[in-house]
Amino acid sequence: xxxxxxxxxSMMKIGLFTFGGGYAMIPLLENEFVSKRGWIGDEExxxxxxxxxxxxxxxxxxxxxxxxxxxxxxxxxxxxxVGIVVxxxxxxxxxxxxxxxxxxxxxxxxxxxxxxxxxVFLIFSAAWRLFKRLPKKPFPLTVFSLVTAAATVLSLLAxxxxxxxxxxxxxxxxxAAYLFALLPRNRRGEGDK
Amino acid sequence: MILLRLFLTFxxxxxxxxxxxxxxxxxxxxxCLTNGWLTEAxxxxxxxxxxxxxxxxxxxxxxxxxxxxAGILGALVATLGVVLPSFCVILLVAAALRQLLRxxxxxxxxxxxxxxxxALILSTALTMFLSLTFGVGKIGxxxxxxxxxxSLFVFLCAIALLWRRLRRRPISPIFLILFSxxxxxxxxx
Numbered sequence: 123x124x125x126x127x128x129x130x131x132s133m134m135k136i137g138l139f140t141f142g143g144g145y146a147m148i149p150l151l152e153n154e155f156v157s158k159r160g161w162i163g164d165e166e167x168x169x170x171x172x173x174x175x176x177x178x179x180x181x182x183x184x185x186x187x188x189x190x191x192x193x194x195x196x197x198x199x200x201x202x203x204v205g206i207v208v209x210x211x212x213x214x215x216x217x218x219x220x221x222x223x224x225x226x227x228x229x230x231x232x233x234x235x236x237x238x239x240x241x242v243f244l245i246f247s248a249a250w251r252l253f254k255r256l257p258k259k260p261f262p263l264t265v266f267s268l269v270t271a272a273a274t275v276l277s278l279l280a281x282x283x284x285x286x287x288x289x290x291x292x293x294x295x296x297x298a299a300y301l302f303a304l305l306p307r308n309r310r311g312e313g314d315k
Numbered sequence: 316m317i318l319l320r321l322f323l324t325f326x327x328x329x330x331x332x333x334x335x336x337x338x339x340x341x342x343x344x345x346x347c348l349t350n351g352w353l354t355e356a357x358x359x360x361x362x363x364x365x366x367x368x369x370x371x372x373x374x375x376x377x378x379x380x381x382x383x384x385a386g387i388l389g390a391l392v393a394t395l396g397v398v399l400p401s402f403c404v405i406l407l408v409a410a411a412l413r414q415l416l417r418x419x420x421x422x423x424x425x426x427x428x429x430x431x432x433x434a435l436i437l438s439t440a441l442t443m444f445l446s447l448t449f450g451v452g453k454i455g456x457x458x459x460x461x462x463x464x465x466s467l468f469v470f471l472c473a474i475a476l477l478w479r480r481l482r483r484r485p486i487s488p489i490f491l492i493l494f495s496x497x498x499x500x501x502x503x504x
Contacts, residue, residue: 137369137370138369138370139369140369140370147371173405173408174405175334176333176421176425177333177401177404177405177408178329178330178331178332178333178400178401178404179329179332179373179397179398179400179401179402179404179405180332180336180339180371180372180373180374180397180398180401181336181371182370182371182374183371183373183374183398183401183402184401184404184405187401187402187405187406187409188405188408188409191405191406191409191410192409196406199402199405199406199409203398203402206370206371207370207371207374207394207398209369209370210368210369210370210371210374210375210378211370211374211378211390211394213368213369213370214364214365214368214370214375214378214379214382214390215378215382215387215390217364217368217379218378218379218382218383218390219382221360221364221383222383225360228504229500229504231503232499232500232502232503232504233496233497233499233500234360234363234496234499235464235499235502235503236467236495236496236497236498236499236500236502236503237359237360237363237492237495237496237499238356238359238360238363238447239447239448239464239467239468239471239495239499240363240471240488240491240492240494240495240496241359241362241363241366241443241492242359242440242443242444242447242468243468243471243472243475243491244366244488244491245337245340245362245436245439245440245443246437246440246444247475247485248337248436249337249433249436249437249440252334252337252429252432252433252436253433253437256429256430256433257426261426262426262429262430263430265427265430265431265434266430266431266433266434267434268434269430269431269434269435269438270434270437270438270441273341273434273435273438273439274438274441274442277438277442277453278442278445278451278453278454279453279454280452280453280454282345282349284342284345284346284349285341285342285344285345285435286327286328286331286342286345288431288434288435289331289333289428289431289432289435290331291431292427292428292429292430292431292432293424293427293428294427295427295431296423296424296425296426296427296428297420297423297424297427298427299423299426299427300419300420300423300426
């Protein structure tokens with residue numbers, strides 16, 4: 123019981139003090155639950171990060187659910203997730219109440235015209251960071267170039283084609299490439315582990 | 316029924332958002348523009364606020380969009396929607412599929428999804444860049460070139476690069492946002 127309360131409070135603390143989302147949270151979670159409390163082993167923590175990165179959803183939430191489950195089962199998972207979400211929910215909700223009036227002020231509107239440029243820059247740099255981690259092999263690079271071109275052109279033509287479809291196409295292509303490599307006549311070409 | 320629409324939309328976004336916060340941006344852009352919930356400029360403002368406040372960007376964006384459409388209930392259902400899929404998947408993995416990443420089928424799916432995700436983020440950045448600095452939202456729009464916008468963008472690239480060289484770690488996004496806010500007041504007043 124005390125452990126669950128501690129879990130909830132730790133998650134709230136981490137949720138309140140990390141700016142910049144998921145990746146900023148990983149060292150804090152590590153410090154709190156691996157180094158300080160020893161509730162989770164080192165190696166297991168790295169596995170958790172890998173799973174959190176490879177499943178859908180925000181990495182921070184995935185980590186909180188996983189850590190919570192390991193500490194206190196399903197109840198722990200719920201407490202961990204709620205704990206990490208509550209602080210940002212409260213902060214953003216309060217901001218959203220006043221935001222429209224705030225942005226109507228002339229100098230604030232001018233500031234946000236500058237800030238939008240910074241946001242576009244941040245999105246570019248996120249794309250660059252993720253791109254550097256892609257394996258530089260023909261298959262991922264081809265998929266990457268085709269989807270970038272298709273998504274940009276469709277958007278400029280004002281054709282509505284949800285990004286969800288592109289992701290599902292990615293799922294299909296990944297599976298197709300895998301099955302293709304399994305075909306008997308390609309078996310010899312299957313070098314990767 | 317706006318609450319149900321919000322919940323289902325964010326449930327859909329939460330289920331396919333592989334790779335964390337930034338993937339949410341192309342997904343939310345599609346949904347918010349299609350549903351007429353936000354304009355491109357409002358979306359960028361919301362992203363800026365989500366970046367500069369604590370917590371995961373995806374959760375912040377969901378709360379923000381939900382609240383702007385339907386108050387506190389909207390914020391609740393949107394946040395619940397975006398969190399629920401990952402909660403269920405992780406619970407399943409933690410309880411039963413600890414070896415999930417060792418399955419070759421799972422790795423194959425991820426190998427197809429990852430490049431798509433990077434491409435979507437890049438393409439969103441490109442279209443947003445075109446509409447902000449050249450005023451081109453779609454083909455056929457008469458270009459309205461914004462010199463202050465473009466110079467600010469080039470300047471941000473320069474300080475980010477310089478910072479990386481000198482400090483050997485990426486520059487803080489909050490610093491960039493604050494700096495551009497000040498620059499905006501000077502350039503656009």
